[in-house]
Amino acid sequence: MRKRIIIYAVGVLLFGSAQAQETISLTLAEAQNYALEHNRTLKNASLEVRKAEASRWQSLATMLPQVSASIEYNNMFDYSMDLGNFQISMPNSVTYGGTASVALSGAQVVGVQLKDISRKMSQITLEQTEQEVADQVKTIYYSALVLEKTASLLEQNLENLQKLFAFTQKSVDVGMSEQTDADKISVQVASMKTSVNTTRRSLEMAYNSLRLQLGLSVDTELKLSQTIDELMSMDNAVSLLQIDFNFDNNYDYQLLQQNVALAKKEVALKKWAYAPSLSAFYQYTKKDYMSDESTMNSTPPNMFGVTLNIPIFSSGSRKKAVQEATFSYEQQLNLFDDTRETLTIQHRQLSYNLKSNYETYETQKKNLEVVQRVFDNVSRKYEQGVASSLDVTNAGSDLISAQSSYVQALLEVVNARIELEQLLNVDDY
Incomplete structure (x- = not known):
């Protein structure tokens, strides 16, 4: 009786815990929007904008009665x-x-202008953080879907190998095959099970990373309502190569522009010390x-x-202050020119990466189709006694390798696409 009570109590606790667990099903767009509302890093970036606005008004108030x-x-x-x-x-x-x-004084006016530039920089940083959070969510979402697809392929392989092992073991039992043939396939089965388990654990890590980006509890059950085939449009990915790079759309370039303006205003501020x-x-x-x-x-x-x-005489301190600010301004101009060149080169490199990765993906996709047909053919021949267990082992290894190369190529296309979208500041293109 006491054991029944304990079992009942444990059952109630487990059922209650299962009932209390929150479940969220999200598309990619819904996951990005959810992250923009709940991501803690983004909340801090928003607070920086409000702090910059408050600081600007403090400077403005010094000129008022x-x-x-x-x-x-x-x-x-x-x-x-x-x-x-x-x-x-x-x-x-x-x-x-x-x-x-x-x-x-003129210094007060310039001080307000400096605060205004700082506020603009905070706003640009906020928008850049929003883009980064959305891109991180997209990357993790795609990675999780790719791992799901990988696990599905591996489980399909495991099922085929288990059928071959069962067939081989029956052949051994009736004396038509050697036990070593069954042992070889059983090793493949065990290895495939390990690969499936490893992929599933990696998938759970991806879900935990996504929960962190969304600001969700680790106990929240998360479901992705879209598949990789629904999201992965190769035509859209390749069409990114046709977009001209506009510097003004890039957040790093916008921040650098504000840094140059800030350095220029610092020179003006130092000059107003003479007034x-x-x-x-x-x-x-x-x-x-x-x-x-x-x-x-x-x-x-x-x-x-x-x-x-x-002001009449300061023993040269004002002059040196102006010189220091001027040197800093010239440094920012040099950095600005270097960054323009760097961004141009980066655009060309990312475009090259996307094109190259797309070509690799197409090749690996065709290779996987061919290797899959070879494995299926060898499996049928093995069941008919025409092929050996070694042929099955080799065909299985080739299939696993082709699947791994295909998945890797798919991930590289995804990453190259997201990096180019981030540079161009476009999304869902």
């Missing part, structure tokens, strides 16, 4: 000032005041004495002032 108010209470504890022939009592007082000020700065203020003060006696009040109720600060 600043207003402050104050109240001051003084208690002299009935102190009297002795002036020889007469004494002046110091009554308690309350002082109310307000000050409005504004300061303006005068202007500040003005207005102050209102009211002082109330807590005494009926007349008291001398030397505090003016209204005050206005203007300050013009003119």
Whole structure:
């Protein structure tokens, strides 16, 4: 009775756990959109944009009027000032005041422009991160589908080998074949089982990587609702080769443009150190004495002032600061030119990779079809007693090798396609 209770309790726990497990089925587009909403790296990039906007407004506020108010209470504890022939009592007082000020210089204007460039860079980085997350999801999604296809091919091979092993073992039992023939095929069966298990474990790792990109719990059951054949359009992949490379669409190029603009503004900022700065203020003060006696009040109720600060001599520090900023600007220009050349070469290389990988894929696809027919033919001949177990072993090894080459070629086309799409900043083309 006690064992039944324990078994029942364990069953309830397992059933409850299975019921609580969340299941999500996603297409590639749905997985990318889900990642854009829940990916933690992307959330941080979005916060950087908001931080840059807040910093920009802080700089802008320095050029706007600043207003402050104050109240001051003084208690002299009935102190009297002795002036020889007469004494002046110091009554308690309350002082109310307000000050409005504004300061303006060219450096402040340039500072706001610098913050504006930083905000634009944060926005570009956010868009680049979105692209990277979407591409990572696509890569993992494709990889998982390819592993699914690989596992399916291997399981098909395993099924064929198991049939051959069963046939061979029956032949051994009736004395028509040697036991060594069955042993050779049994080794192939065991090796194929190991390959299937290894592929399944790799597939689970791919699913875990995809869960991480989507921001899902490791306990969430994830199903991919599309197959590799549905997504893998070779015509679309090859058509990428016809797209001209536009520098302005590339996020790295956009960021570099902003870096050049930033360096140029830094030069302007250093030059503004030679310019005068202007500040003005207005102050209102009211002082109330807590005494009926007349008291001398030397505090003016209204005050206005203007300050013009003119830099004259800094022992060359301003000049060297301008030179330093100018050198940095020239470095950015050199880097900008190098990057244009690098991106042009990269585009040509990625286009070459895609074309070459596509040709390899087509070759491996035809090779797999031929090797599969050879294996099927050898298997039939072996069952008819025309072929030997060695022929089956060799044909099986050739089939496994052809399948591996086909899958590898397929993955290389996928990776080359995604890399070129990322450089061109196009998707689902």
